[in-house]
Amino acid sequence: xxxxxxxxxILLIFSVSIYAQESKKDVNSISRxxxxxxxxxxxxxxxxxxIMKLMDxxxxxxxxxxxxxxLNKDVTSASxxxxxxxxxxxxxxxxxxxxxVSNGATSIEEALKLVPGIIIREKTNGNYDVQIRGGQNxxxxxxxxxxENTTTLVMIDGRPVFNYGMGGILWxxxxxxxxELDRIEVVRGPSSALYxxxxxNGVINLITxxxxxxxxxxxxxxxxxxxxxIIGDVSVKKQFSNxxxxxxxxxxxxxxxGSEKIYAIYDxxxxxxxxxxxxxxxxxxxxxxxxxxxxxxxxxKEKQGINAYATYNANDDLSLQLSTGYLDAxxxxxxxxxxxxxxxxxxxxxxxxxxxxxxxxxxxxACLNNTLQVFNKKHIGWTQExxxxxxxxxxxxxxxxxxxxxxxxxxxxYYDDRDHIxxxxxGYFNGRVSLKNYAVSARFDYHPTDKLRFxxxxxxxKYNKPDKxxxxxxxxxxxxxxxxxxxxxxxxxxxxxxxMINAFSNYTWNLEGTxxxxxxxxxxxxxxxSMMIQDMFEIGYRTRxxxxxxxxxxxxxxxxxxxxALMPDSMRTNVAANLSTYTTLYTSYRDLDIKSEQYGxxxxxxxxxxxxxxxxxxxxxxxxxxxxLLDLSRNQVAGLxxxxxxxxxxxxxxxxxxxxxxxxxxxxxxxxxxxSGYQPxxxxxxxxxxEAIPSFxxxxxxxxxxxxxxxxxxxxxxxxxxxxxxxxETSSNRPADPKxxxxxxxxxxxxxxxNYKINNNISVFVNARNxxxxxxxxxxxxxKIGGLYLAGFNFKL
Amino acid sequence: MRKKWxxxxxxxxxxxxxxxxxMFKALFMFNFAKYIEWPDQTDQKxxxxxxxxxxxxxxxxxxxxxxxxxxxxxxxxxxxxxxxDATDSNIFFIPTSxxxxxxxxxxxxxxxxxxxxxxxxxxxxxxxGINYTMQGGKMKYEIxxxxxxxxxxxxxxxxxxxxxxxx
Numbered sequence: 001x002x003x004x005x006x007x008x009x010i011l012l013i014f015s016v017s018i019y020a021q022e023s024k025k026d027v028n029s030i031s032r033x034x035x036x037x038x039x040x041x042x043x044x045x046x047x048x049x050x051i052m053k054l055m056d057x058x059x060x061x062x063x064x065x066x067x068x069x070x071l072n073k074d075v076t077s078a079s080x081x082x083x084x085x086x087x088x089x090x091x092x093x094x095x096x097x098x099x100x101v102s103n104g105a106t107s108i109e110e111a112l113k114l115v116p117g118i119i120i121r122e123k124t125n126g127n128y129d130v131q132i133r134g135g136q137n138x139x140x141x142x143x144x145x146x147x148e149n150t151t152t153l154v155m156i157d158g159r160p161v162f163n164y165g166m167g168g169i170l171w172x173x174x175x176x177x178x179x180e181l182d183r184i185e186v187v188r189g190p191s192s193a194l195y196x197x198x199x200x201n202g203v204i205n206l207i208t209x210x211x212x213x214x215x216x217x218x219x220x221x222x223x224x225x226x227x228x229x230i231i232g233d234v235s236v237k238k239q240f241s242n243x244x245x246x247x248x249x250x251x252x253x254x255x256x257x258g259s260e261k262i263y264a265i266y267d268x269x270x271x272x273x274x275x276x277x278x279x280x281x282x283x284x285x286x287x288x289x290x291x292x293x294x295x296x297x298x299x300x301k302e303k304q305g306i307n308a309y310a311t312y313n314a315n316d317d318l319s320l321q322l323s324t325g326y327l328d329a330x331x332x333x334x335x336x337x338x339x340x341x342x343x344x345x346x347x348x349x350x351x352x353x354x355x356x357x358x359x360x361x362x363x364x365x366a367c368l369n370n371t372l373q374v375f376n377k378k379h380i381g382w383t384q385e386x387x388x389x390x391x392x393x394x395x396x397x398x399x400x401x402x403x404x405x406x407x408x409x410x411x412x413x414y415y416d417d418r419d420h421i422x423x424x425x426x427g428y429f430n431g432r433v434s435l436k437n438y439a440v441s442a443r444f445d446y447h448p449t450d451k452l453r454f455x456x457x458x459x460x461x462k463y464n465k466p467d468k469x470x471x472x473x474x475x476x477x478x479x480x481x482x483x484x485x486x487x488x489x490x491x492x493x494x495x496x497x498x499x500m501i502n503a504f505s506n507y508t509w510n511l512e513g514t515x516x517x518x519x520x521x522x523x524x525x526x527x528x529x530s531m532m533i534q535d536m537f538e539i540g541y542r543t544r545x546x547x548x549x550x551x552x553x554x555x556x557x558x559x560x561x562x563x564x565a566l567m568p569d570s571m572r573t574n575v576a577a578n579l580s581t582y583t584t585l586y587t588s589y590r591d592l593d594i595k596s597e598q599y600g601x602x603x604x605x606x607x608x609x610x611x612x613x614x615x616x617x618x619x620x621x622x623x624x625x626x627x628x629l630l631d632l633s634r635n636q637v638a639g640l641x642x643x644x645x646x647x648x649x650x651x652x653x654x655x656x657x658x659x660x661x662x663x664x665x666x667x668x669x670x671x672x673x674x675x676s677g678y679q680p681x682x683x684x685x686x687x688x689x690x691e692a693i694p695s696f697x698x699x700x701x702x703x704x705x706x707x708x709x710x711x712x713x714x715x716x717x718x719x720x721x722x723x724x725x726x727x728x729e730t731s732s733n734r735p736a737d738p739k740x741x742x743x744x745x746x747x748x749x750x751x752x753x754x755n756y757k758i759n760n761n762i763s764v765f766v767n768a769r770n771x772x773x774x775x776x777x778x779x780x781x782x783x784k785i786g787g788l789y790l791a792g793f794n795f796k797l
Numbered sequence: 798m799r800k801k802w803x804x805x806x807x808x809x810x811x812x813x814x815x816x817x818x819x820m821f822k823a824l825f826m827f828n829f830a831k832y833i834e835w836p837d838q839t840d841q842k843x844x845x846x847x848x849x850x851x852x853x854x855x856x857x858x859x860x861x862x863x864x865x866x867x868x869x870x871x872x873x874x875x876x877x878x879x880x881x882d883a884t885d886s887n888i889f890f891i892p893t894s895x896x897x898x899x900x901x902x903x904x905x906x907x908x909x910x911x912x913x914x915x916x917x918x919x920x921x922x923x924x925x926g927i928n929y930t931m932q933g934g935k936m937k938y939e940i941x942x943x944x945x946x947x948x949x950x951x952x953x954x955x956x957x958x959x960x961x962x963x964x
Contacts, residue, residue, distance in 0.1 A: 039860075040820050040823065040824065040857055040860045040861055040864075041860065041861070041864040041865075043820075043824055044824060044827055044861055044864065044865050046824075047828060047831070048825065048828035048829070048831075048832070048956070048959055049955075049959060051821070051824050051825065051828060052959065055821055055935070055936065056935075067931075068931070483918065547893070
């Protein structure tokens, strides 16, 4: 009996099992998981049409989609037209939002660690030095401002966000959050011919997301963790019709530094603010500073803003995109000037508007930026009302094998400090000053055959300071050996513009009563400031040896000249009737004969190892050298100028004093003033390596997706040692053997993020930056940068 | 550090990619056969699919061959280095890595009842009957009625409708 039942049961199970194997589930109701569990034998029960439906359900071509997403990207910034990244004749990288999120980068700057040729070093929590290839610290022997990157043009949706005050990018003032980005496009090498001045070492274009029919109505990203770090953004966006969409975003970023101490250059010590003030009261480094030097010395970065976007697509011939926003930011980072502590607080708030459009074939961009910028909270005179206006128009003409894009552009920038000083003379510019430039340009793109391509981009730009035309160009040639191999070469020239300080400095730094050897330093502008020019030659090879692997190799050589820097013109000592003296050092932006040369190579590889494992790697090797460098710091030149008349001055005052006090024979009264405009001769000039940029750096990251819900990314980032050589290295006011110098050791940091997708609406994650807590300085005289540990979520509805 | 990276990249390069896509290519191929009117080949008891060179589709086709039949014939997979080793192929597949062989294969199978399947850009312009292609990250197929019928094969209209017809 039992055997009968057992037999029946076995038969039943067998039958059900056979039925289950043979029965086809309805393709209209089957779930993705069910399809994934099927083997090829089971799937072969479906006909072709059903198989195609199942592929749609499962995303059968997931790996092909990964190839498309990671290895077959499109880029716009390299030619101003959308083209395949593989076909770009320039050194170009596109970083997608998905890659950034997966990496766990907490800021735009940190995300750029994934881009070949870009080196990132963190100064304080959330504030970074960002360089493309290098070539900075020119000239050495000067203030830290010359180590800032002033040769990269950063844009948001094509709108330049370059700081024309002293050149460079004030990264905390970029009015956009990571969550709003669709991608970051980077073009390495001189690109002034396409984008105007300051696109010398390259261009970084931050491109925000379009609002489409499948854009989530609400999306929010948040993470918080150690060092009181809070980073978040929320967007509400909607496509109301095929013609109109709009959205609004709010973002917030707030971080503490790893320490509240600041570095005192002349004591070679890190002090709390109270300790620093006590030492300053005794050592008399700087007496004419604001009482409230920092809002809070612990706070590394605070930034919040709101953006609004609207798009109107009337038809194929007319579309307009409008964005506008308000930003409030401040950061404690490295100083721009020559002060006893390299720590400086910058404050910025203001708004921008950006209009872009395609109007019957014409591409229009018109934007304005109106910001109050406090460049240095310590000192009066560094607060500027800034206005920037840009407009550009171009048109793409297409012929059979040739396309031509003629264009016009205009830019004007105004800085005004009058409302933020008590008296004219207290400010840095002491007035409303302006830089203006306009340009005519044309880009010729010629495909004589399917495999050959030649591009010539030419631009001539007229500046008001100096009053001259400056041409720039970009010639490229590429040969597409086949679909998977492309050879290319580039010869290009780009230039910096004049910055406000180069042309309009009119500032007197009061050092009276301090321990400095002069009572004042005057900073003057140049009537005809020179603009640095770089020529570059580059060859590149892009290959796809397998369809899951993309390798990009670029070798470059560049040569730069026509630098200028703040250098001593003369020193003057006035002698009063009571024989007291007042010494002023007059400095101005002087043209320098210094030249820079750099060669290097970057290699990058992107690989889809499987649907579950992705790899992204790059490294750069470079060497830079300078010729005709004045081997003296600004202070040493000033010392030599003083030495020209100091003995006579001392002698005249001493003899006259002895005479009038009856202690010596007759002597003439000293002159009312003594001065020297001595400039060092050829023997003070030399050639040397520029080691401010490491010779080697790179990144290697893996993303592992063991399941659809889990995503683990680890990134190793390494840079070699470097030596940023500033005027403080030779300062006689510093200890003989200082602990902190411009020598910075190489550093390896490991970043990791684990993301878990709860459902289609929400993911949660833990994120560790520098997870091994390798707690060393990354930037000269700045904070030790340790680990940052965060947790957060991404939400969309 | 540099050496470590190079080694890591080399290791990573040597790893093979996941075969899900190959599985669907094999399933497509299995289904294509159903929509082709094959000439009467009663003396041939096997349905032969030739694959030129190494490709991961071979293992997927072998799985299918062990479980299914086409036209009531046993499926035999011939993985060959030279087209001449797959003389009686009903279907002959040229993977991307062997795309340059299309002219040889076309000449070899001229006038024979063989469906030539490729996965290369413009392959249907070079003689392929069917060509796998990626569009918007999804696998599709291009199909040329002319290239199929010149091998004395009739193709069902539905197969053409489901694909991208190349004329």
